[in-house]
Amino acid sequence: MTRIVIADDQSLVRSGIRIILEQQDDLEVVGEASDGVEAVELVQQHDPDIALLDIRMPELSGLDAARLILARSTNTRVLLLTTYDVDDYVARALRDGASGYLLKDAPPAELVRGVRAAARGDTVLAPAVLARIVDDFTRREFDQDAGDAAGFDRLSEREKEVLRALARGFTNAEIASDLFLSPATVKTHIASILGKLGLRDRLQAVIAAYESGFITPAGGPGGTRRGPDAPGTA
Structure with a gap:
């Protein structure tokens, strides 16, 4: 209950x-x-x-x-x-x-x-709110070296791949399929990412990655993103 x-x-x-x-x-x-x-x-x-x-x-x-x-x-x-x-x-x-x-x-x-x-x-x-947050990031300019200063250099290469997938709005199951991992392994990587960055949940990690410049909304390390019709749960 x-x-x-x-x-x-x-x-x-x-x-x-x-x-x-x-x-x-x-x-x-x-x-x-x-x-x-x-x-x-x-x-x-x-x-x-x-x-x-x-x-x-x-x-x-x-x-x-x-x-x-x-x-x-x-x-x-x-x-x-x-x-x-x-x-x-x-x-x-x-x-x-x-x-x-x-x-x-x-x-x-x-x-x-x-x-x-x-x-x-x-x-x-709310889906409309999610779309507006990401669209707001597309209008900003980023320092491409800021990610290291924010602690993203402590992430392993696999953890960085998982974080970039999170930023595209992928669920755990979709990340597992995309990276050829088990869902349990994806959960372990996400927990490690949050622990290393000192964050509470996955959306905080995505916001921190965008704000630091580790991920850019278009054409940068984060790659493409989902459109505004993407599900509102992360």
């Missing part, structure tokens, strides 16, 4: 989300918060699997609440839910270790899939 805390300052929104989630046999809402401070307290009290936070809340924003939750808990994954598909919000949340970001106008089935994916340890992004 996946245990969830919901935080949103609109009671009707909280109730609607709760109804959607609790229609599923494997999902249980263990607490509701109306602001970020209350959300942090409920997470400390219940230690849920997922904290589903609205970004804009009184007292403490969802972004600040997420940072506190992730700093204090090793068990709870944070999934942000908002009407604001602003790239700065997305980048900040992911750097802080959030597991995903969905829009409030997403269909109920997408919300359920997102919660389940986050509970599995996957990173979840």
Whole structure:
């Protein structure tokens, strides 16, 4: 059973989300918060699997609440839910270790899939948001030597291949097929990459690789990328 805390300052929104989630046999809402401070307290009290936070809340924003939750808990994954598909919000949340970001106008089935994916340890992004993040990188200029300075020189050649495949949006199964590895070996390589770079999850590794210049969106070490219709889980 996946245990969830919901935080949103609109009671009707909280109730609607709760109804959607609790229609599923494997999902249980263990607490509701109306602001970020209350959300942090409920997470400390219940230690849920997922904290589903609205970004804009009184007292403490969802972004600040997420940072506190992730700093204090090793068990709870944070999934942000908002009407604001602003790239700065997305980048900040992911750097802080959030597991995903969905829009409030997403269909109920997408919300359920997102919660389940986050509970599995996957990173979840609304497809439109994912496309905008990658498109933003295509408009930047990169220092091709920055990757070594950021610690990417510590990766083995195979780990660099895996990271480049992650940056193209490949799943573990697709990476395994592409590199002629077993899925278990791919998972081991990803864990090693995260450990060497000091990062929480695979999407943080991809963002760090783009920002450092280790991977460029087009024509560089990262090769081609998937288009905006690529699945929103990583």
